[in-house]
Amino acid sequence: MxxxxxxxxxxxxxxxxxxxxxxxxxxxAHSRPYMASVQWNGKHECGGFLISSQWVMSAAHCFQDGRTSGVKVVLGAHSLSGAEDTKQTFDAEVYNHPDFSISNYDNDIALIKLDKPVTQSDAVKPVxxxxxxxxxxxxxxxxxxxxxxxxxxxxxxxxxxxxxxxxxxxxxxxxxxxxxxxxxxxxxxxxxxxxxxxxxxxxxxxxxxxxxxxxxxxxxxxxxxxxxxxxxxxxxxxxxxxxxxxxxx
The missing domain is CATH 2.40.10.10 (Trypsin-like serine proteases)
Known part of the structure; x- marks a missing residue:
């Protein structure tokens, strides 16, 4: 060609x-302060959203094949690459719904517990x-x-x-x-x-x-x-x- x-x-x-x-x-920018970037090795892979001071909701299929370890959650971001002082980064523990089915994605829900509570601001708030x-x-x-x-x-x-x-x-x-x-x-x-x-x-x-x-x-x-x-x-x-x-x- x-x-x-x-x-x-x-x-x-x-x-x-x-x-x-x-x-x-x-x-x-920051008009959706509940938005979370779920990352592995500094790379965005899935989204999520903050529902309380220490919990984020996401999709279970994001954490298949042993991907429940090494997860980082970034809140307060608009630009993924930019050095924004609004960003807060957390280690996390993932809880997938026990009845999630990879064959049809039924029960595709996960909860992520952050390693510490967020500091709420105009850029980080639960929904x-x-x-x-x-x-x-x-x-x-x-x-x-x-x-x-x-x-x-x-x-x-x-x-x-x-x-x-x-x-x-x-x-x-x-x-x-x-x-x-x-x-x-x-x-x-x-x-x-x-x-x-x-x-x-x-x-x-x-x-x-x-x-x-x-x-x-x-x-x-x-x-x-x-x-x-x-x-x-x-x-x-x-x-x-x-x-x-x-x-x-």
Whole structure:
């Protein structure tokens, strides 16, 4: 392939307004003070969100294959690489839901205990999460999510936090055989819009409805923004009892 054709293909793949565009925008710095970057060896791998002075919620699939050790949690960040004096870094102990299934990502929820309480500030504050199932968003409700995940299917990740507003999709559609079929369980909801979706690296981040976290970014298709593999989110209200039991250990 000559260089002109190569760069033309590269440009098209990165910027064409098709399935490869995730469609978010940079968030205002520290406007989401609950956001956490879950890292290994100084590298961002998953998101999370602060729910109390010493606990962060995230996704269980982030910690498979023995990845519960060596975890660092960074709070108060907007730029992952920048030397921001708002940042607080913690060692952590991970508690995955005991019934998490790697085969379909059911029960994809984890709790992370920080090694010490946070110092609350304008850049580091906990967020409320939904306990009442009757208050969960219905179909077509607009929800918000945020993260440092890939901007496209080529794996390009932003240095600064991005955010996105998307509608909740119909349950019957997400359960169709050409969508997720039987892998779509009652513990999940799906949400996406044309060219708008979460992507690799956003896992564990929050899905908010009216300022309250109702879901955890879980899984999707191999291509971000794919019309038949919208983002999947764990419904937090289904786990209130497990959350309370775990965080009082």
């Amino acid at each position: 000559n260089r002109l054709i190569f760069f033309s293909v590269l440009f098209y793949a990165a910027f064409h307004t098709g399935d490869c565009i995730t469609g978010g925008q940079e968030a205002k 409320k999460f939904q306990r009442d199932e009757t208050a969960d968003p219905k179909e077509a409700a607009v929800v918000e999510t945020a993260g440092w995940g890939s901007l496209n299917n080529m794996g390009g990740r932003p240095d600064k936090l991005h955010e996105l507003s998307i509608p909740v999709m119909e349950r019957w559609r997400c359960g169709r055989a050409d969508f997720y079929g039987e892998k779509f369980t009652s513990n999940m909801l799906c949400a996406a819009d044309k060219r708008k979706d979460t992507c690799d690296g956003d896992s564990g981040g929050p899905l908010l409805y009216r300022g309250i976290v109702v879901g955890i970014t879980s899984n999707g298709g191999k291509k971000c923004g794919s019309s038949r593999k919208p983002g999947l989110y764990t419904i937090i209200s289904h786990y209130a009892s497990w959350i309370d039991t775990t965080t009082t250990k």
